[in-house]
Amino acid sequence: MTSETDKPDAVDGYLAQWATERPDLDVSPMAIIGRVSRLAALLQVRLDAVFAEYDLQAWEFDVMATLVRAGSPHELSPGSLDRSMMITSGTTTHRITKLEQRGFVTRRRDEDDKRVVHVMLTDAGRMVFDAAQVAHLENERRILEPLSEQHRAMLVNSLRALSGALGDDSDATGAVQKHKSA
Amino acid sequence: MTSETDKPDAVDGYLAQWATERPDLDVSPMAIIGRVSRLAALLQVRLDAVFAEYDLQAWEFDVMATLVRAGSPHELSPGSLDRSMMITSGTTTHRITKLEQRGFVTRRRDEDDKRVVHVMLTDAGRMVFDAAQVAHLENERRILEPLSEQHRAMLVNSLRALSGALGDDSDATGAVQKHKSA
DNA sequence: TGCCAATCTCTTGATGTCAAGATAACTATT
DNA sequence: AATAGTTATCTTGACATCAAGAGATTGGCA
Numbered sequence: 001m002t003s004e005t006d007k008p009d010a011v012d013g014y015l016a017q018w019a020t021e022r023p024d025l026d027v028s029p030m031a032i033i034g035r036v037s038r039l040a041a042l043l044q045v046r047l048d049a050v051f052a053e054y055d056l057q058a059w060e061f062d063v064m065a066t067l068v069r070a071g072s073p074h075e076l077s078p079g080s081l082d083r084s085m086m087i088t089s090g091t092t093t094h095r096i097t098k099l100e101q102r103g104f105v106t107r108r109r110d111e112d113d114k115r116v117v118h119v120m121l122t123d124a125g126r127m128v129f130d131a132a133q134v135a136h137l138e139n140e141r142r143i144l145e146p147l148s149e150q151h152r153a154m155l156v157n158s159l160r161a162l163s164g165a166l167g168d169d170s171d172a173t174g175a176v177q178k179h180k181s182a
Numbered sequence: 183m184t185s186e187t188d189k190p191d192a193v194d195g196y197l198a199q200w201a202t203e204r205p206d207l208d209v210s211p212m213a214i215i216g217r218v219s220r221l222a223a224l225l226q227v228r229l230d231a232v233f234a235e236y237d238l239q240a241w242e243f244d245v246m247a248t249l250v251r252a253g254s255p256h257e258l259s260p261g262s263l264d265r266s267m268m269i270t271s272g273t274t275t276h277r278i279t280k281l282e283q284r285g286f287v288t289r290r291r292d293e294d295d296k297r298v299v300h301v302m303l304t305d306a307g308r309m310v311f312d313a314a315q316v317a318h319l320e321n322e323r324r325i326l327e328p329l330s331e332q333h334r335a336m337l338v339n340s341l342r343a344l345s346g347a348l349g350d351d352s353d354a355t356g357a358v359q360k361h362k363s364a
Numbered sequence: 365t366g367c368c369a370a371t372c373t374c375t376t377g378a379t380g381t382c383a384a385g386a387t388a389a390c391t392a393t394t
Numbered sequence: 395a396a397t398a399g400t401t402a403t404c405t406t407g408a409c410a411t412c413a414a415g416a417g418a419t420t421g422g423c424a
Binding site: 006007008009010011012014017018020021022025026027029030031032033035036037038039040041042043044046047068069070071086133134137140141143144145146147148151152154155156157158159160161162163164165166168169 | 188189190191192193194196199200202203204207208209211212213214215217218219220221222223224225226228229250251252253268315316319322323325326327328329330333334336337338339340341342343344345346347348350351
C-alpha cells in the first residue's frame with residue numbers, strides 16, 4: 001500500500017506508534033489526512049517567513065491577492081471577500097479595517113445600494129503586493145524544487161482528486177458550510 | 183503537466199484567474215501548495231463536525247491522542263507536548279488547564295526533578311478519547327471513500343515526498359523552528 | 365404606498381494562539 | 395558550598411478568529 005522507496009517522515013512515525021499502541025485500529029486514513037494537515041502547517045511557516053520580509057501577515061497577503069485576482073478595478077465587497085477566503089464576516093471587517101489603517105485598501109459605500117461597501121486596493125497596496133507576490137512565488141518554487149517532475153504531477157493529480165472527494169468544485173467560490181454535512 | 187481527466191476544482195479556478203490577470207507570472211506552484219492549504223482547511227471542517235458530536239475541540243482530541251500514542255502510562259511533560267504538537271509552551275499550559283478542568287487529564291509534579299510536570303490521561307479522558315477516535319477514523323475513511331486505491335497510493339507517496347522536501351523526517355518530533363530557514 | 369422578509373456590513377464577547385519574559389529548579393564549575 | 399548558566403513550566407498582553415446578533419437598507423407583495 002505505502003511505497004517503501006521514500007524516506008519515512010514524521011507521520012510514518014505516528015502511524016508506527018499507533019500500530020504499537022492500538023494494533024486493532026486501522027489508522028491508515030491518517031497517512032493521507034494527517035499528512036495534509038501537518039504539511040499545511042509546515043508550509044505555512046515557510047511562507048510566513050517570506051511574507052515577514054515584506055512586513056506582511058499571510059492574511060494581509062491573502063486579502064490583497066483576492067482583490068488583485070478579481071481583476072480591474074481590483075475591488076470587491078466584504079461579502080465577496082468572506083466567501084473567497086473561507087472566513088466569517090466579522091473577520092473580514094477586522095481585516096479590512098487593519099489594511100485600511102495601513103493604507104493598503106480603501107472603503108467606499110455603494111451609491112445605488114447603500115448596504116454595500118466596495119473594498120479597493122490602493123496604489124500603495126498594489127505595489128507592496130506585487131513585490132511580495134514575486135518573492136512568494138520564488139519561495140514556493142524553491143520549496144518544491146527537490147521534487148521530481150513526476151512527483152509534482154502526481155501531487156497535482158491526486159490532490160485534485162481529493163478536492164473532488166470533498167466537493168470543492170471550480171465554482172465553489174471559497175464558501176464552506178460548517179456543520180452541514182451534505 | 184496537469185491532467186485533464188479530473189474535474190477542475192476551486193484552485194483551478196484561482197489559477198485561471200491569475201492566468202488572466204497576470205499572464206506574465208508562473209503561478210504553477212500554487213497548484214500544489216495552494217491546494218494543500220485549502221484542502222487542510224476543508225478537511226478540518228469535516229473533522230470538527232465529528233469531534234463536536236463528542237463535545238470535543240480538535241485541539242482537545244490532539245492532546246489526548248498524543249498522550250495515548252505515547253504508550254502506557256499515557257503521560258508526557260508539557261514540554262514533550264509542545265514539541266509533539268507544534269505549539270508554543272503558553273498554548274500547552276492553556277490546553278492542559280482546560281482539559282484538567284474537564285477532568286480528562288491530571289497534572290503531577292515530578293518527585294526527582296521538581297521543574298517537571300507529568301500530564302496524565304484520566305480514565306474519563308481515555309474513555310471519551312477512545313469513543314471519539316473510533317468515530318474519527320470512520321469519518322476519515324468516509325471522506326477518502328470516493329478515492330480510488332490508485333489515487334490513495336499516489337497521495338501517500340507524493341505527500342511523503344513533499345514531507346521530504348520540507349525536511350520533516352521521522353525523528354522530527356513535531357518541533358518547527360520558526361523563521362530559521364535552513 | 366406601506367410593511368415584512370431578505371440582504372449586507374459591522375459589533376460584541378469569548379476563545380485559542382503566540383511572543384516574550386518571569387519564576388523556579390537543576391547542574392556544572394569553581 | 396556558591397554562583398552562573400541551563401532547563402522546564404507558567405504568566406502576561408496582544409491579536410486573529412468565530413458565533414451570534416444588531417443596525418441599516420433594499421425589494422417584493424399585499
